Each structure stands twice: as structure tokens, then as C-alpha cells.
Amino acid sequence: MKKVITGGLVLAAGLFAASAQAQPVRPTIVLVHGAFADSSSWNGVITLLERDGYTVIAAPNPLRGVRADADVVADVVKSVPGPVVLVGHSYGGSVISEAAEGAGNVKALVYVSAFAPDTGETALGLTGKFPGSTLGTALAPPVKLTAGGNDLYILQARFHDQFAADVPAPAARQMAAGQRPVAEAALAEEATMPAWKHLPSWFIYGDGDRNIPPAAMGFMAERAKSRQTVVVKGASHVVMVSHAPAVAGLIERAAAAR
Template sequence: MLRLATALAALMLIAAPAWAQQPAPAKPTVILVHGAFAESAGWNGVISRLRAKGYPVIAAAVPLRSLKGDAAYVGALVSAEPGPVVLVGHSYGGEVISVAGAGHPNVKALVFVDGLAPEVGESAASLGARFPTATLAQALAPPVVLPDGSADIYISPAKYHDQFAADVPTAEAALMAATQRPIVKSALEEPAAALSWRSVPSWFVWGSRDLNIPPALHAFMAKRAHAREAVEVPGGSHVVMISHPDLVAAMIERAAQPGQ
């Protein structure tokens, strides 16, 4: 009886179609890139949801010293991955992923979360000047002058909640204000030297009450990039990955699907 069962099992294996014998393809690695006035832990809600679905995730700790340098850092992470990668950028991190994705054929998708997608020659500052309705400048603390003469900028802790994270609980926003990573002012003025959103499929999501980057600018960039999806979250602030992690994680999953 045992021999018969073994023989039947072997026969079923031989008769099974070839596709049924192939291992499931590995899921792409998701690299999450924070922006200015934030840090990598801001992705925690999205990370937990992606990991539960089996996605490898890296939340990069971006230096925020220069667009060129930040993009080179993220590009090195991409180069270290043997398989496909989905790049996800928040705010200034959108600029970083767009530049970093250029020249990396394993980048299969870009997801901009309240993120900037500049054309070559554009900067965060120049895009903001074209859509001058944000209130970030009024919310900044006095700059911290560094030994080399450059200046770090922060959002004033007293204004952080209303400016940056109005749809996040007050206590959580207070922690975010205390742990915010500053950016060198010149990085926001540095023009993008490359881009990848013209050749790599893109997805955009932003809050309708984003006070750092105007919703009209988000819509303009998404249309210009011929985004696969462009979603405006009603009442969402500049940090929809924190206030709406389910929605953002689901978009990243869609971007990661084969054939996109």
C-alpha cells in the first residue's frame, strides 16, 4: 500500500502542469525614502502592512545634505538589490527617488507620497514658486548655521502639528516634531540633474490639506508624469503615510504587481 501511494504521488507530480511546479516569483523590495522634517520611522505603519504581505522593506535614513548626494545614497541601496525594486518617496524624498531611479533598470515603479517629482532643472523651491500657496515658510524655526556656513532648517515645534501633520493625533505629532530631521536649505534649491518618472511607471497620493506642497502642484506633477494612479485623500495632511497607512500600503502593493 505504501509503495502504491508513493507511486501515485510521483505520478501526480509528473502530470502537474509546468506552471504549478514553478516557485512563486520573489516580491520586489520596497525602498521607502523620507523627506525633510521627518525620519524613517514615519513609515512604520506602512512597513508593518507591507511586511505582513511578504514584501522585503528598507526604510532609508536619508542624509538630507544635498539632492545629488541623497540620490546617490539611495541609488547605492538600489544597486545592492539583486531583484526588482519599488521606490517610494515622501515630500523631498520624491525628488530623491526620481533622481536615484535614473539608470537603474531594476526600478520597476515609483510611488510619490505627498512627494515632489521635478523635471530636470527644477527644484523644490522653483516648483513651490510656481504654485505659491503653501505656508511652510511661515512655519519654519530660525535656521541653524553650520560650521561650513550652510544652514539647517526645521519646522518650529509649536507649529509642526498644524503645518505638517494636522490629521495625526497631537501627542504623536509632538513626538514627530522632536525627532524631525533637518534639511540643508541649499538642498531644497538644488535643481534635479536627472529623472526617472518619464520612463518608470508612477503612482501619486497626497492630502487635500497638504500645507507644505499645494494639492494643485501634486495634481500638476501627477498629470505631467502620466501617473497610473493619482489619488487625493480628503482632509489629508502632508503625512498621509502616517494618517492613512492602509491606503498608502495598498497603493504600493498595486505598484509592485507584475506587469505594471
């Protein structure tokens, strides 16, 4: 009897080990914020992803230049031991497109109200490709930098309507006060390595976006052969703040896809 029990335990242990090996490794989600925002813009999405068992990293984005910012994000991605789903908001989409190139552990890209530029394209150029953006008239006078160039901010009085129209006013005021400036040169820097050309991509954006024209984002999603494109009715540029469940859900579908 003892031998039968022992054998059964060995068999059960073997089956458990085989089952564990068959389970795919759950990817780490690396989130990259965009211009005029910071990593706190992902807080609602982070809460939902962590609740569902995902490890999440909100990577720093210096907002200084596409290539330089992509190098910072790429270093974070390289530090992750397993697969990664790389998610970018707004200008952060330009950054993840570059950062994913050559990173063998990136399995998917998710663009959240984001740019997905082709080689030679810029954020400014894509914004102006279709009508609908009112960002230019909402910008504060540029802040001149000692080292040269300009930093751009959105006027605090215009921030709610321009950037976060579907976010409660008190929260939008806090976002306006804490906004991170983007270097003007970053928005005019040409893309060189569009990783969406060989990595599966997902897109989500709002049809009420006043920063990037929704038509531009639809164009980029179609060009990238998006696995799934979600258009959130009435959502502003910060769809991850106002509709965190929809954004988290799309990220999880990208993470689970094969």
C-alpha cells in the first residue's frame, strides 16, 4: 500500500510540474506616459491590471526627444526577465515604437490615444495630417531653456477642455498643475524604427480627442494592421484616466494573445 501511495504522489507531482510548464508566462506590462502627463495618469489602469495578477511598471519618460526617451524605456524593458507588453499614451506611442525595436522580449504594443509614426514622420506632422486638433491654440508661451530649445505646456485654464474634458474638474485641475512639459524638438523629431511593422499592435482612443485627431489615430491603427481597435465614444485624450476599465481590458487581451 505504501508503494502505491508513493507512486501516486510522484505521478501527481509530475502532472503538476507538467501543467505548470505548460502555462504561458504572464507578461509584464510596461506603461509609458505621454506629453503634458506623468506616470500617475496610469493609476486607474495599474490598479485593474494588478488586481488581475499582472506585474506593472510605469516607466519614466523624460519627454526630451524620441530617440533619447526610447533609450530610457528600452533600458527598463531589457531589465525585465520575461515577456513584455509595451503600452504608450500620446507622444509615448512614438517612444514605444522606437524602444521596442531590437527588444526581443516585447510581444505586443498597445497604443492609447497615441502616435504610431512611420519612418520619417513626426508627432507634429501626424497631428496636422487630419483636421480636428486644437492643441496649438491651447499652449502656453514656450518656456525657454538655458541649454537651448523650448518646453511646451498647456495653459492651465485650457487644460480641462483641451486635454481631459471627460475627467471631473477637480482632478483635471490637479493634472494641469502637475503636467510634465515636452521639449518642442521632441514633437518635431522624425521616427526611425517603427516596431509596429513587425510586432502585433492594439489601439484604443476616444472620438472626443482634441489633441490628436481621431481620424489620424484611425489612420495609424489601420496602417499598423491593428489586431483590435477600440474607439470610446466621447472620450478625451486621456482615455486611460476616464475609461480605465476599457484600456486595461485591451491591454489584457494583448497580453493573452498568441
